Amino acid sequence: MERIVFYCLAGVIIVFGIASVTSRKMLRSVIYLSFVLVSIAGIFFLVDYNFLAAIQLTVYAGGIVVLI
Template identity: 90%
Template sequence: MEKIIFYCLAAVIIAFGIASVTSRKMLRSVIYLSFVLISIAGIFFLIDYNFLAAIQLTVYAGGIVVLIIFSVLLVHHIEMELEMAKASKKIVTAIACLIGLAVFLTAIYSYDFEVINNSITTTTAEIGAGLLSYTAGGFILPFEVISVLLLAAMIGAIVIAKGKKLTENNNQSQ
């Protein structure tokens, strides 16, 4: 049964991933992306990585998708149509993806995975303490850097989008 669920989730991820990058409507692309991220959380739940699944749902499927939708709505481009790439760019992108896939598969199949039977489990409290720890092995600095980076990316996107609109409005009024 788990195998069937996995293949269904994988099919949803592939289908909506392709739909997300090929859709010309911005809002539809974001919705398709949310289906991909929710399906990835489903795979995490399936392999009993509940903490990662919860993070996937809250941060990515919740926060990032809402941030993108908010940015799209803020600049009033709900029905914005994305331009289609030229055939040469599509071919270069496909070749780059195939090279990346080859490197990925080579790395995976060349690594000797060993199953470790460990009775020690990590609790959510220990993960949270490690994420917010200032000591060696703590992740508070990368956590804060990513927060600032996301904020800067959102502000940059808004400034770029509003800058075009403001320039167009000033040219029309003169």
């Protein structure tokens, strides 16, 4: 089960990472980047790095708000 969740999160990271880089509109790029960062936090939760995942969400959530 963990392997399926990992591959789903990795796929989301790859797809939205490419979409974030290739998007021409700034707001869409920021939204795609937020999906990437949340997925990375999901991988941290998957391997039981809860503190690192919480820091990932709080720090980068602030960064996304500043970008928007």
